[in-house]
Amino acid sequence: MNSRSTRSALYIPGSKPRALGKARGLPCDVILFDLEDAVAPLAKVEARTILRDALAEGGYGHRLRLVRINGLDTEWGEDDARAAAGMACDGVLVPKVGSPADLDAVAALVPDLPLWAMMETPLGVLNAQTMAAHPRLQGFVMGTNDLAKDLGTRTRGAVTTALQHCLLAARAAGILCIDGVYNAYQDEAGLRAECEDGRDMGFDGKSLIHPAQLDVANAIFGPTEADIDLARRQVAAFDAAVAEGQGVAVVDGRIVENLHVVTARATLAKADAIAALERT
Structure with a gap:
């Protein structure tokens, strides 16, 4: 079980210096610096330089910094990947992966x-085990909007099998798995319900579109004080x-065996x- 905190993974457009600056002070665990969907075609080339400079400047603390490139089947993908290779980031997020060969190419x-x-x-979901x-x-990020589009569905329930399949593959390989976005960013009740659903499935966190x-x-995917207290008492006992x-x-009044202690630790x-x- 991976102990790194990935409760919240926030998409930030790589083309917007103001947003990149603001992200330094946001309480997110992961920043998904986006060169793909959040960047207009005419801004994609310039976005590489803007993002490179922002990352070089630093100030993002211990947050996990991932750069989402455009797909290699686009005119920007290969140059994005080469640019990301020289950026001060922690990894490259590859869109619309269909097979291990796509990962090999990047x-x-x-x-x-x-x-x-x-x-x-x-196709990516069906090949999740081999890709994991x-x-x-190091991890999966669920792209539920594109998946729903390809399936022709409007409901989260219709992608549950895909979510669980990818999560199973991730757990079998020992990698992280982050749930997809919730689009109605002003609907706190709906977001809370979907976060609770993802947490209860076993996801490591939620990808987000708005601060x-x-x-x-953070509240739902992080341990509560009660969780921490129970874990300490289980380990001690x-x-x-x-x-x-x-x-x-x-x-x-409950049995505590080694498997429970692994979870507690x-x-x-x-x-x-x-x-x-x-603290950062």
């Missing part, structure tokens, strides 16, 4: 950075039981990671 252009994959096509096993891949969504995502030659402990590690982020 990996050849970006030799030294981890890759992330947008899971947003039917790619040696350069107004950050507080909800289990360690005490082991010291006495026992294999299980009891906390709040991961909760505490995530809480520590969140605290470190919030």
Whole structure:
């Protein structure tokens, strides 16, 4: 279980210096610096320079910095990948990945950075297991808007199978998996419900389109004080039981075995990671 905090992954247009500057002070765990959908065609070339300079300037703290490039099947994709290879970022987010070969093509252009994959096509979802096993891949980001478009559906329920399939593949490979966006950024109740749904499925966080969504995502995908307290007590009780030659402990009337302690330790590690982020 990965302890890195990815509760909130906010898309920021790579073409807008003001937005790039504002992002330095936002309480997001991940910044998805976008050269693809959020950048108009006429601004795509200039966006590379704007984003490169913003990342070189720094100030983003311990946030995970991912650059989403255009697809290699577009006129901008290869140059985006080459530019990203020289940027001060933590990885490259590849759109509309359909197979491991798509990742191989980007990996050849970006030799030294981890890759992330947008899971947003039917073919990509069907190939999720083989892509999750790619040696350069660190995580999936669900692209639910494009996936819904390709499926011809309007509901989240219709993409549940795809979400769960990608999550299973990610967990089998030990990589991260971030849920798709919620489009109605002023609908806090709807966002909260979808975040809770994604958290309960097992996603590591939520991708977001507006800073107004950050507080909800951070609260729902982060451990509560009660979660942290329980985790500490589970670890302490289990360690005490082991010291006495026992294999299980009891906390709040429930059996605590090794598997529960693994989860408890991961909760505490995530809480520590969140605290470190919030100090920057």
